[in-house]
Amino acid sequence: MKRLAIVGAGGHGRVIADAAQCSGWQAIDFYDDAWPGTGPHAGPWPIAGDTSLLFAQFDNYQGVIVGIGNNPTRAAVQQRLIDAGASLASVVHPAAVVSRNAQLGAGCAVFAQAVVNVGARIGDGAILNTGCIIEHDCLIEDFVHIGPNAGLGGGVHIGQQSWVGIGASINHLIHIGRNSIIGSGATVIRDIPDAMVAVGTPARARPA
Numbered sequence: 033m034k035r036l037a038i039v040g041a042g043g044h045g046r047v048i049a050d051a052a053q054c055s056g057w058q059a060i061d062f063y064d065d066a067w068p069g070t071g072p073h074a075g076p077w078p079i080a081g082d083t084s085l086l087f088a089q090f091d092n093y094q095g096v097i098v099g100i101g102n103n104p105t106r107a108a109v110q111q112r113l114i115d116a117g118a119s120l121a122s123v124v125h126p127a128a129v130v131s132r133n134a135q136l137g138a139g140c141a142v143f144a145q146a147v148v149n150v151g152a153r154i155g156d157g158a159i160l161n162t163g164c165i166i167e168h169d170c171l172i173e174d175f176v177h178i179g180p181n182a183g184l185g186g187g188v189h190i191g192q193q194s195w196v197g198i199g200a201s202i203n204h205l206i207h208i209g210r211n212s213i214i215g216s217g218a219t220v221i222r223d224i225p226d227a228m229v230a231v232g233t234p235a236r237a238r239p240a
């Protein structure tokens with residue numbers, strides 16, 4: 033039986049579980065450091081314990097993924113899992129379209145209706161949320177979150193741990209630095225440096 037462990041039993045983790053259930057994972061257990069305060073279940077899936085319990089039984093799982101939406105926290109937890117010897121999995125909803133000529137890193141979550149086009153490179157631990165479009169030749173670095181329905185034109189480069197909000201549009205060839213936030217609905221027509229928050233149409237940036 034193909035078993036998946038998800039760390040983080042919040043809403044994002046449950047969307048991963050739902051996608052995993054549709055894509056060949058036969059058993060799904062959650063682990064969450066708020067357990068037992070979380071209660072016994074995350075929706076229809078059991079919460080088996082906290083991460084110390086998971087660390088003691090990696091052999092029971094074919095894959096582990098971090099289901100935490102916050103980018104720095106997801107990065108830190110994924111690193112702890114790697115250091116402890118976990119085998120990371122990416123979960124891709126069957127209704128997502130990922131080009132055979134794109135690259136996807138370890139521990140990524142790709143949700144329904146997301147499109148990743150030819151030549152795109154996606155780093156480790158990225159979230160490609162529902163309905164987002166990653167056009168050809170984009171470079172998405174590690175632990176980035178592309179929000180639902182956000183659209184990235186060809187050749188866009190997003191730096192580590194940046195977050196593109198729901199429905200944002202980013203013109204082709206734009207570079208967004210590391211640890212920046214693009215607000216919901218923003219239209220980005222110029223490069224955005226590291227550690228900025230950019231909102232509006234056209235997007236204007238201020239330090240985070």
Ligand SMILES: CC(C)(COP(=O)(O)OP(=O)(O)OC[C@H]1O[C@@H](n2cnc3c(N)ncnc32)[C@H](O)[C@@H]1OP(=O)(O)O)[C@@H](O)C(=O)NCCC(=O)NCCS
Binds near residue numbers: 218230232
């Ligand atoms: C950009 C964002 C992070 C800013 O959050 P914040 O720092 O709490 O900002 P505030 O709500 O205090 O707003 C600060 C100012 O920015 C404006 N603003 C905030 N978000 C904005 C947006 N998306 N578009 C335009 N203006 C925005 C506010 O109107 C406010 O303007 P004012 O100072 O003139 O009144 C947040 O609004 C956002 O867009 N997050 C993305 C949400 C998302 O994608 N969720 C889906 C998750 S799956």
